[in-house]
Amino acid sequence: MPEYNFLVVEDSPTMRQLISFALKRIPGSKIVEANDGIDALKKLSTQKFDIILTDINMPIMDGLKLVSMVRNDPAHKTIPIVIITTEGAEEDRKRGLALGANAYIPKPIQTADLLSVVNGILGNK
Amino acid sequence: MLKRRQEGIMEKEPAPISKKVEEFLQVFKKGEEFTQELLKENEKLRYRLAQVEEVTKFSDREGTYKVHSLEDRIKFLEDENRGLIERYRVVEEENKDFANRYIEVEAENNNLANLYVASYQLHSTLDFNESLKIILEIVMNLIGAEEFSIMMLDEKTNELTIVAQEGMGPEARASVKLGEGTIGGAAKAGDSFYRDGDPTDLAGVDYLHPLVVIPLKIKEHVIGVIVIYKLLVQKQAFSNVDYELFSMLAGHAATALFSSKLYSQSERKLTTIQSFLDLLKEK
Numbered sequence: 001m002p003e004y005n006f007l008v009v010e011d012s013p014t015m016r017q018l019i020s021f022a023l024k025r026i027p028g029s030k031i032v033e034a035n036d037g038i039d040a041l042k043k044l045s046t047q048k049f050d051i052i053l054t055d056i057n058m059p060i061m062d063g064l065k066l067v068s069m070v071r072n073d074p075a076h077k078t079i080p081i082v083i084i085t086t087e088g089a090e091e092d093r094k095r096g097l098a099l100g101a102n103a104y105i106p107k108p109i110q111t112a113d114l115l116s117v118v119n120g121i122l123g124n125k
Numbered sequence: 126m127l128k129r130r131q132e133g134i135m136e137k138e139p140a141p142i143s144k145k146v147e148e149f150l151q152v153f154k155k156g157e158e159f160t161q162e163l164l165k166e167n168e169k170l171r172y173r174l175a176q177v178e179e180v181t182k183f184s185d186r187e188g189t190y191k192v193h194s195l196e197d198r199i200k201f202l203e204d205e206n207r208g209l210i211e212r213y214r215v216v217e218e219e220n221k222d223f224a225n226r227y228i229e230v231e232a233e234n235n236n237l238a239n240l241y242v243a244s245y246q247l248h249s250t251l252d253f254n255e256s257l258k259i260i261l262e263i264v265m266n267l268i269g270a271e272e273f274s275i276m277m278l279d280e281k282t283n284e285l286t287i288v289a290q291e292g293m294g295p296e297a298r299a300s301v302k303l304g305e306g307t308i309g310g311a312a313k314a315g316d317s318f319y320r321d322g323d324p325t326d327l328a329g330v331d332y333l334h335p336l337v338v339i340p341l342k343i344k345e346h347v348i349g350v351i352v353i354y355k356l357l358v359q360k361q362a363f364s365n366v367d368y369e370l371f372s373m374l375a376g377h378a379a380t381a382l383f384s385s386k387l388y389s390q391s392e393r394k395l396t397t398i399q400s401f402l403d404l405l406k407e408k
Contacts (some may be wrong), residue, residue, distance in 0.1 A: 015262065018242045018266075021242060107265075110235060111231075
């Protein structure tokens with residue numbers, strides 16, 4: 001069974017738990033949680049991840065800055081990034097994707113939508 | 126000379142006749158042989174014909190039997206085919222039912238996960254401010270509200286006062302009398318309020334006419350309200366799980382806030398008493 005490592009970057013413990021809950025339904029999933037962008041970068045330096053799932057509005061370092069930094073880091077620039085945010089306007093979505101995110105999911109999330117996006121990125125059916 | 130010639134002729138005449146007779150006899154004999162052969166051949170052919178007729182008669186009988194048998198088989202297979210098609214249709218129908226049930230179960234699972242996480246988080250702390258923060262997170266992230274507040278009831282003044290809010294403008298009233306307007310009325314009655322019409326109609330946020338008012342109740346005792354004025358742009362309508370969340374929040378958020386408030390008060394009292402005890406000990 002393949003193993004998938006997910007990095008969930010969220011300042012809200014409620015959302016972290018909800019996203020992790022959904023991702024645990026993918027067989028072989030292992031989830032690491034980070035509170036903000038800086039915490040995420042620390043965890044990225046110690047472990048390899050298959051997908052980063054990040055919020056935008058977070059203290060210390062927001063999700064857009066994190067996306068930008070990951071895309072400019074040769075060691076991590078190919079990791080797929082999914083933005084999960086309350087910012088649901090079309091221009092926000094375009095901005096997130098233009099920075100290099102692979103997918104943009106507005107909150108409130110539906111588990112089926114999240115799993116569909118993640119499985120699509122992983123190449124699972 | 127003539128005589129000799131005539132004698133010669135006379136001598137020569139019998140030879141051709143006998144020869145002819147002989148030839149005729151031979152021809153006749155051959156004819157007889159040929160006729161015999163023909164008769165034999167005829168007999169053979171008649172025998173062969175009889176055989177063929179016999180075989181044909183048998184083949185006809187066998188063929189007729191085979192045709193009937195094949196017709197019966199075709200009928201049986203056609204019946205079986207119809208049965209299988211019917212069974213396939215039933216199974217396909219069942220499959221559709223199962224697929225629909227699966228989607229329903231998935232949705233239910235999703236709803237339960239939301240409710241579980243919300244409930245788990247609400248009861249994960251005894252800190253009042255943290256409880257407020259968790260309620261804000263739930264209302265924003267799980268329900269999809271953009272402008273909303275949590276108001277607590279002061280039983281001495283009978284006033285509902287905002288203790289936490291998200292996205293609200295300065296024109297929003299900080300407090301409302303119990304029984305006053307939509308918010309005060311819902312709090313006094315202890316009944317949830319849902320504004321009629323499209324919840325995504327964002328033609329100006331009206332702080333006097335909120336979208337939703339959820340009284341926070343411990344049994345029938347109202348301790349505050351959650352008031353939603355505006356939804357996130359991507360939130361099209363309230364779903365079943367939203368109403369479940371509202372219902373869950375009405376009870377669980379109330380107990381979480383009440384218990385954390387009591388805990389904070391008891392902690393303060395304990396600190397005060399401890400200070401008194403320390404003072405007494407010093408004396």
